[in-house]
Amino acid sequence: MSEVPGDGSVQTSLHIDPYERNWMRLTVVLLVVFATAVTIAGFALGFQVPSPEERVDPNTVAIGDGPFGEPGLRAYPDGSYDLYVVAQMFSFAPNEVTISAGSEVTFYVTSVDVQHGFKIQNTNVNMQIVPGQVSKLTMTFDEPGTYDFICTEYCGSAHAQMYGTLTVEK
Amino acid sequence: MLTTPTYELTKSEKSFISQHLLFAFIALAIGSLFGPLQAFEFSGVDFYPLLEPVIQSYYQGLTLHGVLNALIFTTFFITGFLTLTTIYGLKRPLKYPLLNRIGFWTMVVGLLMAAVPILLNEASVLYTFYPPLQANVFFYFGLTLVVVGSWIEGYGFIFTWREWRKENPGVRTPLMTFGGLITMVMWQLATLGIAVEILTMLIPWALGLIDGADPQLARTYFWFTGHPLVYFWLLPAYVSWYAMLPKQAGGKLFSDSLARIAFWLFLLLSVPLGFHHQFVDPGVPAGWKYIHAILTYAVFFPSMITAFTVIASLERAGRKRGGKGWLGWIPKLPWNDPSVSAQLLAGILFFFGGIGGITNASYNINLVIHNTAWVSGHFHLTVASASALSFMGISYWLVPYLRGRRLWSRKWAQIQTWLWFVGMLIFSNAMHVLGLLGAPRRTPLGEAPYVPDEWSGHLLRTSIGGAILFVSAYMFVFNIARTWWSKKLLAGPDEEVEIPVAESVHPAQETPAKLDWWTPWLIGTVALILVAYGPQLIEQIGNIDLSSPGFRP
Ligand code: HEM
Ligand SMILES: [Cu+2]
Ligand SMILES: [Cu+2]
Numbered sequence: 001m002s003e004v005p006g007d008g009s010v011q012t013s014l015h016i017d018p019y020e021r022n023w024m025r026l027t028v029v030l031l032v033v034f035a036t037a038v039t040i041a042g043f044a045l046g047f048q049v050p051s052p053e054e055r056v057d058p059n060t061v062a063i064g065d066g067p068f069g070e071p072g073l074r075a076y077p078d079g080s081y082d083l084y085v086v087a088q089m090f091s092f093a094p095n096e097v098t099i100s101a102g103s104e105v106t107f108y109v110t111s112v113d114v115q116h117g118f119k120i121q122n123t124n125v126n127m128q129i130v131p132g133q134v135s136k137l138t139m140t141f142d143e144p145g146t147y148d149f150i151c152t153e154y155c156g157s158a159h160a161q162m163y164g165t166l167t168v169e170k
Numbered sequence: 171m172l173t174t175p176t177y178e179l180t181k182s183e184k185s186f187i188s189q190h191l192l193f194a195f196i197a198l199a200i201g202s203l204f205g206p207l208q209a210f211e212f213s214g215v216d217f218y219p220l221l222e223p224v225i226q227s228y229y230q231g232l233t234l235h236g237v238l239n240a241l242i243f244t245t246f247f248i249t250g251f252l253t254l255t256t257i258y259g260l261k262r263p264l265k266y267p268l269l270n271r272i273g274f275w276t277m278v279v280g281l282l283m284a285a286v287p288i289l290l291n292e293a294s295v296l297y298t299f300y301p302p303l304q305a306n307v308f309f310y311f312g313l314t315l316v317v318v319g320s321w322i323e324g325y326g327f328i329f330t331w332r333e334w335r336k337e338n339p340g341v342r343t344p345l346m347t348f349g350g351l352i353t354m355v356m357w358q359l360a361t362l363g364i365a366v367e368i369l370t371m372l373i374p375w376a377l378g379l380i381d382g383a384d385p386q387l388a389r390t391y392f393w394f395t396g397h398p399l400v401y402f403w404l405l406p407a408y409v410s411w412y413a414m415l416p417k418q419a420g421g422k423l424f425s426d427s428l429a430r431i432a433f434w435l436f437l438l439l440s441v442p443l444g445f446h447h448q449f450v451d452p453g454v455p456a457g458w459k460y461i462h463a464i465l466t467y468a469v470f471f472p473s474m475i476t477a478f479t480v481i482a483s484l485e486r487a488g489r490k491r492g493g494k495g496w497l498g499w500i501p502k503l504p505w506n507d508p509s510v511s512a513q514l515l516a517g518i519l520f521f522f523g524g525i526g527g528i529t530n531a532s533y534n535i536n537l538v539i540h541n542t543a544w545v546s547g548h549f550h551l552t553v554a555s556a557s558a559l560s561f562m563g564i565s566y567w568l569v570p571y572l573r574g575r576r577l578w579s580r581k582w583a584q585i586q587t588w589l590w591f592v593g594m595l596i597f598s599n600a601m602h603v604l605g606l607l608g609a610p611r612r613t614p615l616g617e618a619p620y621v622p623d624e625w626s627g628h629l630l631r632t633s634i635g636g637a638i639l640f641v642s643a644y645m646f647v648f649n650i651a652r653t654w655w656s657k658k659l660l661a662g663p664d665e666e667v668e669i670p671v672a673e674s675v676h677p678a679q680e681t682p683a684k685l686d687w688w689t690p691w692l693i694g695t696v697a698l699i700l701v702a703y704g705p706q707l708i709e710q711i712g713n714i715d716l717s718s719p720g721f722r723p
Binding site: 014015016017019020023024027028030031034035037038039041042048049050051052053055057058059089113114115117119121122124125126127128129130131132133134135136148150151152153154155156157159160161163 | 227229296300302303384385386389424425427428448449450451452453454455456457459460463464467468470471474475478479482528532533534535536537538540541542608610611612613614615617618619620676680682685713715717718719721723
């Protein structure tokens, strides 16, 4: 498909209607606005998406002496937490977690079998859980209440039953 | 001026295209049974137990729905329709008709090969087949053959075009053929992702030749193809919107040049964006996700050109038909032609789909809706409306043309297009709202324990929309079936069905020659793919870890 088109061209300059030209300009402006908004939200305000954290062996990660060998909360003196979660068909371990309001929690989630999802309702925590990888996001919980964390990726017949709860106490 | 010889498709060309459509419509008929069942399940009306032992679970049904509607119906319809736009546009027969036949039958064999394990509940892995969920190996063989068959048909179009080019140096490729060629060339490049995924990882793994898969790398391969797949669905609808619909509406194409620029930009920008489906993946660096997010915004540009050019063409048509004032041209369009109304309504639904699409593409905002019902709501506006409803509209002239029979009922066809529109507005709005409230997709929400009362009204609306869509889908299938085997042959020249070919306001021959020149665009396309994907592919393949054994759902 490399032939340079030969003769037969009546005219070679591009004709663009003035309205359409303005429309295209407007489109470019809109795009720049969107891109700027996303960039500011991502890099200045810190609304980030997951990024590679660690590779693990899905067959052994939950039986070794690593943090996923004993999943659960780790509390730190400054009031923040790390929460290690193991996802498997069709449950999360742990599936009930309690923290105190105002604390910052960093979630580390991995899977020992198939892909799962990890979405905490009414928050921006939403991650794909992929065997062999550790998904990580950090979130501060100011509002007391009960937050369900649910599996959002099809993982087999009882996928709809797979969830846990995070309780934020006053 | 150039003379335009007329070309009448031969009987065997018509029947070859018809065979494509037959498989497409059967896939749509079966696939569309399950969508409504899913939607009913959401409000607690679960028909699946009644279907045992034929269909054993919600997920076997969902696999059938996704594979038959989104992969089979589309691919067979598209290859058939683009066969027509190739030969009718170029006014010459296929260069190697046998090659295209081989391509077609390869797709059929692939379809049957994949269908058996799906029907035996041996491949309930959904149409994305993410490992470590594992299907019977014939599912993967079958899908491979469908893709390879579509490649072969694409080569057939390219050889035909090259031959035409030799015979017609310096003539602009007719727009309908041009759009079809871009679609197929894009598809060749795009499907390299799943080809590599299936051939180097999933088949050896399903056969037990390797112990494990690398699920993260598999996702990266999959979405290399998965995003441009949506353009494979959409571009053939654009071919109709640009190169046919203006004529059906009684007008001309507003700008041939901009139509071509839009198609080139879709070729350039379809592939290097796939990470926007992986914003929440753990194994892809945030920086690359960000780059793909920005590139995704760039595709907004040819989409906006398309919106402008198509609407401007329709406006001219409406004004020519006596429309006055700002919006007075809209009611003057030939809404009573079901082929036109289907495509106009598809375009309106697509407008909402586009707005939602910008949200999805927006990097961190994606976290709000990822893997929720919002996403399903979104792609029923795009693939299940912009594409599927347009394809239905095309069928309303194409089937009578190919079969030489009168459309069984125009009235039904009109009602059908509006029912799809109304049903889809209700269905997709409810799904979008559910997604914002946190409802996951791919989940039988009727049985999920965490569903709050707050969702129930929207779940009910999903079911109502689904019921309306079901009626619409079957009115289409019934109308087409009655037409297909009708005894009422088209009688005489005044009943003749014409293939709509839109002229452009400025004749195509005035379009700059460089807009008909492939080399620079192909180089640019490949270069952009290398830049956007190369480093991550090298890194992810370099760190491949085949340690995930398979799980049969
Ligand atoms: C007949 C009307 C239809 C109805 C009522 C309907 C309904 C649904 C529902 C409720 C879901 C979500 C299921 C879930 O996430 O658990 C779904 C998924 C889907 N639908 Fe439809 N649908 C229809 C037609 C179509 C058409 C025409 C197409 C494409 C051409 C299509 C493509 C898809 C795809 C690709 C999925 C995703 C499957 C997956 O997540 O694996 N649908 N549909
Ligand atoms: Cu799960
Ligand atoms: Cu995409």
